[in-house]
Amino acid sequence: MSYDPQLLDSASHRLIAALRGKAIFHQGDPASALYRVEHGCVRLQIGDAAGSRQVIAFVFAGQTFCAGMETHWASAHAITDTVLSRFPHVALWDLVARDSRAALNLLLSADELLTDLAHHLGRMSHSDAYERITWFVDWVAKQTKAPPGGTLDIPMSRHDIADFLGIAPETVSRLFRRMESTGRLRRVAPRRFSYHPSAAACIAVQTEVGDQAAA
Amino acid sequence: MSYDPQLLDSASHRLIAALRGKAIFHQGDPASALYRVEHGCVRLQIGDAAGSRQVIAFVFAGQTFCAGMETHWASAHAITDTVLSRFPHVALWDLVARDSRAALNLLLSADELLTDLAHHLGRMSHSDAYERITWFVDWVAKQTKAPPGGTLDIPMSRHDIADFLGIAPETVSRLFRRMESTGRLRRVAPRRFSYHPSAAACIAVQTEVGDQAAA
DNA sequence: CGGCGATTTGAATTACATCAATCTAGGTGG
């Protein structure tokens, strides 16, 4: 028994588009719907009074998201040009009344986000910056179904990645460079790489030897 | 419209006791109930393969908790001798069928934990260790309704606090010492303090002057 | 009283942030 996004299709909804960088909803605004990403990528974030920003999650095609039942506890922004399905709350209650599986489905999807967040919290504490970046790249590859050896698009800015992983943008930049030197990534365009997950360990050793020779 | 823990009382449940240090459930075990802390304090945590531990939340009297609908994504342990109400899932579904408010109540409580976790994530990234500790102490004071100027019990170990805030136990110890030097806390027994939240800023300045004189 | 885990303290190290200066790509207007 697991989460089934297709179940939502029988609820009333409409497609909406959001251009790159545009807000889908703002932290503090009243919440009235649940969303599913059909195409593109969305960023969920909270901001505090001091102006600092925490990116809570990136949502790729196929995933649903919301942030609060009554008031949005986070903002949502389109990272790329994005197409969304919007399911108003009333349509969801209607669906739940017609199909009891839907209620369980909603609870399971909420639980899924909770689990993700809990594990992300653990990663923030117990992993160093390089481990976080490598995890992040592998995670994006999985979300976008990028094949090993193929092309990997990482559509968000270095700043977004930094605010997600809790490190400085400069450090993100440096660690991407490090991943390239291990052969795990090769840059083919800005925010686009070729992805070689297996190349990590062995080439790292070669590079160390090379570094010593250079020094 | 907000969360109402009392609504649960009309669901079938029984009281259970957990001695200090005992597990209430384990990460990975099948989940079959929701719990409410009647007396004492509970720790929710996840552990990874490497043996490192992330404390997700501390739950005080009056709060409900669970970790997953089907499988527990975290373990729960009693920090002090604890009394719990256990609400089996079947009793909850029964309640939901009788009282439609209950379903919304469950969703709201899940959302509350999600919000807490999101803000905790932000704190871990954007606050330094001392800010985290002061926040934590103030938070425990609020949870346990400790009055300013009165006694504050902080029942969890330094290690638990460290794994919650993502810092080393030694650092926790040093920062508690720092809070004592500002007058915000005075130690009256192990894990028991007298609590002076307003004393923070002004006495901190006095201490700096004193430090300079001593140096 | 003795033992053992929890806590505290100290000294040395380091990973990361910060500050500041380029560099690059993509969009815009002439």
Place this chain on the structure above:
DNA sequence: CCACCTAGATTGATGTAATTCAAATCGCCG
């Protein structure tokens, strides 16, 4: 179509908060 322009990205140098390792101390419980 090209030159500019600006936000994002990169790179280097420097500082520091917090970890780590190690040792002493405390407090609880048998």
